[in-house]
Amino acid sequence: MVERVALDYTFAAYAAVFVILFAFVLRVHMKTRMLMQELKALEDQSPKARGRDPSP
Amino acid sequence: MAERHGLWTTFRAVVAALWLAGLYMAFIGTPDERTLGPSDRILFIHLGAAWTVAIAYSLAALLSLLYLLRPQPRYDRWAAASVEVGTVLTTAVLVSGSIWAKFAWGTYWTWDPRLTTTAVLWFLYLGYLMMRSSIDRPDQRAKVSAIWALVAFLDVPIVFEAVTWWRSIHPEVITTQGFAMPGSMVVAVFVFFAAVVGLFIELVRLRVRQAEIESGIAVRKAQWMGQHT
Amino acid sequence: MIRDAWVLFTKDLVIEARTRERVAAMALFAFIVLVTFGFAFDPARTDLRPVFAGLVWVEIFLAGQMGIARSFAVERETDVLTAIRLSPVDPMAVICAKLMVNGLLLLVVEAVAVPLSFSLFHVPARFPLAPFLLVMALTTLGFLVSGTLLSAVSLHLRMGELLLPLFLFPLLVPVILGGVESLGFVLSGHVDAAYGWLRIIVAYDALFLALSLWLSDSLWEV
Numbered sequence A: 001m002v003e004r005v006a007l008d009y010t011f012a013a014y015a016a017v018f019v020i021l022f023a024f025v026l027r028v029h030m031k032t033r034m035l036m037q038e039l040k041a042l043e044d045q046s047p048k049a050r051g052r053d054p055s056p
Numbered sequence B: 001m002a003e004r005h006g007l008w009t010t011f012r013a014v015v016a017a018l019w020l021a022g023l024y025m026a027f028i029g030t031p032d033e034r035t036l037g038p039s040d041r042i043l044f045i046h047l048g049a050a051w052t053v054a055i056a057y058s059l060a061a062l063l064s065l066l067y068l069l070r071p072q073p074r075y076d077r078w079a080a081a082s083v084e085v086g087t088v089l090t091t092a093v094l095v096s097g098s099i100w101a102k103f104a105w106g107t108y109w110t111w112d113p114r115l116t117t118t119a120v121l122w123f124l125y126l127g128y129l130m131m132r133s134s135i136d137r138p139d140q141r142a143k144v145s146a147i148w149a150l151v152a153f154l155d156v157p158i159v160f161e162a163v164t165w166w167r168s169i170h171p172e173v174i175t176t177q178g179f180a181m182p183g184s185m186v187v188a189v190f191v192f193f194a195a196v197v198g199l200f201i202e203l204v205r206l207r208v209r210q211a212e213i214e215s216g217i218a219v220r221k222a223q224w225m226g227q228h229t
Numbered sequence C: 001m002i003r004d005a006w007v008l009f010t011k012d013l014v015i016e017a018r019t020r021e022r023v024a025a026m027a028l029f030a031f032i033v034l035v036t037f038g039f040a041f042d043p044a045r046t047d048l049r050p051v052f053a054g055l056v057w058v059e060i061f062l063a064g065q066m067g068i069a070r071s072f073a074v075e076r077e078t079d080v081l082t083a084i085r086l087s088p089v090d091p092m093a094v095i096c097a098k099l100m101v102n103g104l105l106l107l108v109v110e111a112v113a114v115p116l117s118f119s120l121f122h123v124p125a126r127f128p129l130a131p132f133l134l135v136m137a138l139t140t141l142g143f144l145v146s147g148t149l150l151s152a153v154s155l156h157l158r159m160g161e162l163l164l165p166l167f168l169f170p171l172l173v174p175v176i177l178g179g180v181e182s183l184g185f186v187l188s189g190h191v192d193a194a195y196g197w198l199r200i201i202v203a204y205d206a207l208f209l210a211l212s213l214w215l216s217d218s219l220w221e222v
Helices: A002-045 B002-029 B038-069 B073-104 B113-133 B138-166 B183-227 C002-019 C021-041 C049-068 C073-077 C080-086 C091-120 C129-154 C160-171 C173-187 C191-221
Strands: none
Touching (some): A002 B183, B002 B183, B073 B113, B138 C129, B138 C160, B138 C173, B138 C191, C002 C021, C002 C091, C021 C091, C049 C091, C049 C129, C091 C191, C129 C173, C173 C191
8 A cells, every 4th residue: 555655656756757857858949940930020021032232 | 950950850859759769668678666666757857857956047047147137138038938938847846746756655746955945945036927928028027037037036045954954854866975866867867858858959949949030020029010100 | 246246336336325215215115114013013022032043134134135136226227238348348247246236235124224223123142253143154154145146037027026025935945944944043042053053055156156157147148
């Protein structure tokens, strides 16, 4: 019985650690997506993409 | 470039293998501890993460010192990423330790020196992350957070000393006689340690890459603004 | 450098003497915290002697933090900061001047808060004077040095004054523990036990004094 309870605690601890790590990776991933979108928006706006020379 | 890319792919594969090996050894390959049964298996991930936290914050302090002596943005980026991943791991250490304590000591929290010091550590470095997010100018942010990383790091030994003077009940894993556990467990502890360090390196690299892209975007935006005003 | 520090110190002192803003706010807040503790713990029915040292330090640290948070804000608001930066003043002198001003303010707060605490919490003020003063001085120095360092840091932050206690109190853990324990020992007559704690406080004081002086250049030019 003690064994069983101990194993529950063990799994709970490992699960908690994995959840924390996963949450961090997810956050980093979301941020990367946001940055990529921003990068794309900037490239679309850039003069080269519009096909005109920026210098007057 | 392609060669380096291949190297990192190999590195990732090794880290993944270490995690699988660590989990196998932790749950199947080691005997139960006599007094507490299987709950001591929490130790593997707990110790691995705790030692990596020590590496993370030491690295951040070293890089911060380098930045103060010779300001270069890359020192700041590596220090910041190191603290960030270190803080995530500190959270994991606190949570896994708490769950183990609930089973072994019957309470989620005790005011033991190592627990208390870890909690203070956690507050100090959460402060670092908050500090960063409330400064906009990159060079100013780098300098102020380098100062804080150094100050916080040097404070930790005194905190530990003070709290130890206050009280102590944490189980000693490493004593002067060597490791207080069977040999197969020692191997598992080190495999897990290597696995967590590997993950740490991978995550820090990811965050540094991201910070580089971010500053690249900022520079480009500034250029664009310059051209159009 | 000493002359520069003295000039800056007297400048701050004159400002403070004319307005009395900070010292009044700090002393009054210490008093208010004390009364709040009085309501919360009811000294008439509970014996507050075992926790008295803790209450006293919490009062002083809360009130002190409020005043220290403002130590550089005055310069920023009146733009004196730029003027000081442009003048050939050693950054170390600026930090020293601020340490002196803040130290004086804390002294005033303690002169108000400590005697009032003894009388309002019904704790008999019988203790050996020299160890008591030593404990007060060394603990206050630790708070003063790290508080001043962090108030210079928080100058560069958005909402710096608001965030200051968030950074300061975790850093202060050794001083809080040391101050509370050693003051408790002195008040209960165990002076020898108090000296063990002073070791840690002295280490903290020395480290943060050295760090403040060494970092004064970096603190300034950002």
